[in-house]
Amino acid sequence: MGDRRVMTRKLLECSFSDKLCVVQEGQYEVIIVPALFVGAFLILLGVILWLFIRGQRAQQQRSGRQGIAPMPSSRGLRWEEAGQGGNVCVPLKETSVESFLRARAPVLDKLQVPREQLSEVLEQIYNGSCGPIYRAKRNSGDSSAKPKSVVLKALKESAGLHEVQNFLGQIQFYQYLGKHKNLVQLEGCCTERLPLYMVLEDVAQGDLLSFLWTCRRDVMTMDGLLYDITEKQVYHIGKQVLLALEFLEDKHLFHGDVAARNILIQSDLTAKLCGLGLAYEVHTQGAISSARTIPLKWLSPERLLQRPAGIRADIWSFGILLYEMVTLGAPPYPEVPPTSILQHLQRRKIMKRPSSCKHTMYNIMKSCWRWSEDSRPLPRELRVRLEAAARTADDKAVLQVPELVVPELYAAVAGISVNSLSYSYSIL
Numbered sequence: 001m002g003d004r005r006v007m008t009r010k011l012l013e014c015s016f017s018d019k020l021c022v023v024q025e026g027q028y029e030v031i032i033v034p035a036l037f038v039g040a041f042l043i044l045l046g047v048i049l050w051l052f053i054r055g056q057r058a059q060q061q062r063s064g065r066q067g068i069a070p071m072p073s074s075r076g077l078r079w080e081e082a083g084q085g086g087n088v089c090v091p092l093k094e095t096s097v098e099s100f101l102r103a104r105a106p107v108l109d110k111l112q113v114p115r116e117q118l119s120e121v122l123e124q125i126y127n128g129s130c131g132p133i134y135r136a137k138r139n140s141g142d143s144s145a146k147p148k149s150v151v152l153k154a155l156k157e158s159a160g161l162h163e164v165q166n167f168l169g170q171i172q173f174y175q176y177l178g179k180h181k182n183l184v185q186l187e188g189c190c191t192e193r194l195p196l197y198m199v200l201e202d203v204a205q206g207d208l209l210s211f212l213w214t215c216r217r218d219v220m221t222m223d224g225l226l227y228d229i230t231e232k233q234v235y236h237i238g239k240q241v242l243l244a245l246e247f248l249e250d251k252h253l254f255h256g257d258v259a260a261r262n263i264l265i266q267s268d269l270t271a272k273l274c275g276l277g278l279a280y281e282v283h284t285q286g287a288i289s290s291a292r293t294i295p296l297k298w299l300s301p302e303r304l305l306q307r308p309a310g311i312r313a314d315i316w317s318f319g320i321l322l323y324e325m326v327t328l329g330a331p332p333y334p335e336v337p338p339t340s341i342l343q344h345l346q347r348r349k350i351m352k353r354p355s356s357c358k359h360t361m362y363n364i365m366k367s368c369w370r371w372s373e374d375s376r377p378l379p380r381e382l383r384v385r386l387e388a389a390a391r392t393a394d395d396k397a398v399l400q401v402p403e404l405v406v407p408e409l410y411a412a413v414a415g416i417s418v419n420s421l422s423y424s425y426s427i428l
C-alpha cells in the first residue's frame with residue numbers, strides 16, 4: 001500500500017509530456033512482478049527436484065536391500081512380499097540363454113528334478129501356449145516305488161531369452177502360489193539346461209469339457225471313472241472351482257480364463273483349475289498381453305470392453321461354466337456369433353435357462369451375469385449359495401443330452417480354435 005502511494009505521488013509530480021518519468025514508473029512493474037514469478041517458479045522447481053531425488057533414493061535402497069530389480073506391480077501385490085524369493089524380472093544384461101540359466105540356477109535349486117528320473121518316452125497330450133505338453137513316467141529314485149505318471153510342460157525349442165525368462169517366472173509363480181487341492185500342483189522343474197520342463201502332477205482323467213462330452217455318450221465306465229453327472233455333482237465341481245478362486249482372491253489374483261476346458265478332473269471328481277498362464281501375466285505385467293487370444297464368450301462385459309478386471313470377471317465366467325456343466329458341454333450363446341457377443345450383452349441379453357437347469361441353479365447363473373461387476377457375488381458368498389443349493393439338489397437323475405458333439409462345429413460356435421481342444425475327446 002505504502003509503495004503504491006509513493007508511486008502515485010511520483011506520477012502526480014510528472015507532467016504528461018515527461019517521458020522519462022513514465023519510463024521510470026514502468027520499470028518497477030516490469031522488473032518486480034516478473035522477478036516475483038521467477039522466484040516462485042524456482043522455489044517450486046526446487047521442491048519438485050527434491051521430492052524426485054528423495055523418491056529415487058528410497059527406491060534404490062529398497063531394491064538394494066532385497067537384491068531385486070523393480071517390476072510392475074499388479075493390484076498392490078508383489079512377489080517379494082510373500083518372501084519366497086519371487087523375483088521374475090531379471091536384468092536384461094544376460095546375453096545367452098545358457099549363461100542366463102546358470103545365473104538363475106540357485107533360485108530354482110530346490111525344485112530341480114534329476115532328468116534321469118524321467119522316462120525317455122514322452123507322449124504329447126497337448127500343444128500348450130509355451131510349447132508341447134507331455135505325459136511321462138517319473139522314477140523317484142527309490143527302486144521299490146512304482147514309477148508315477150507326471151505331466152511335463154516344455155518350453156518350445158525356438159524360444160528366445162524373453163520366453164525363457166517368462167517360463168522360469170511361471171515356475172516361480174507356482175512356487176509363490178503354494179499348494180491348493182483345487183489347483184494343479186507343481187512337482188518340480190528341469191531348468192539347469194535346455195530343454196526346459198515344468199513337472200506337474202498328472203490329473204489323468206483330463207479336462208472337464210471332454211468329460212462332459214463323454215457323459216453324452218452311452219459310456220458307463222472308463223478308467224474307473226463314471227461318465228455320468230448329476231445336478232448334485234455339478235454343484236460339487238462348482239464348489240471346488242470356487243475354492244480355487246477364493247485362494248487366488250486371497251492373494252489378490254484372478255484366473256482370467258475360467259472354463260470347462262481349463263478344469264482338470266480326477267476319477268473321484270476332484271476338480272483342479274489349470275491354465276494359470278494368464279494369472280501369471282496379470283500378476284507380473286499388470287495386464288494380459290495382446291498375444292493371448294481368450295475365447296470371447298466366456299468374458300465379462302468389463303473384459304470385453306478392455307476395462308480393468310478382477311475376481312468378479314472370473315465370477316461371470318463361472319456362470320458360463322455352470323451352463324457348460326448343466327448342458328454337458330454345449331457352446332455358450334449358440335445363436336450369437338462370437339464376434340457379436342459384446343453387442344448382445346450390451347442389449348442386456350443373457351442366456352436363457354437350459355431345460356436341464358433348475359430355477360435355483362439358473363438364479364445363481366443370473367447373479368454371476370450381472371452387468372455391473374460390483375453387484376456380482378464374490379467367490380466365498382457364491383460358494384455358500386452353492387453349498388445350500390447342493391443340499392436339496394438331485395443326486396439320482398443323470399443329466400442327459402442326446403446329441404453328440406462335433407468338435408469342429410463346437411469350436412466354430414464357441415469361438416475357440418479347434419486345436420485348443422484337448423486331445424482326449426478325439427480318441428473317443
Ligand SMILES: Nc1ncnc2c1ncn2[C@@H]1O[C@H](COP(=O)(O)OP(=O)(O)OP(=O)(O)O)[C@@H](O)[C@H]1O
Pocket residue numbers: 125126127128129130131133151184200201202203204206207261262264274275276277278422423
Ligand atoms: N497336470 C495336468 N494333468 C493332466 N493334463 C494336463 C495337465 N496340465 C495340462 N494338461 C492338459 O493340457 C491342457 C492345457 O493345459 P494348460 O491350460 O495348463 O496349458 P496352456 O495352454 O499352456 O495354458 P497356460 O499358458 O494358460 O498355462 C489341459 O486342458 C489338459 O488337457
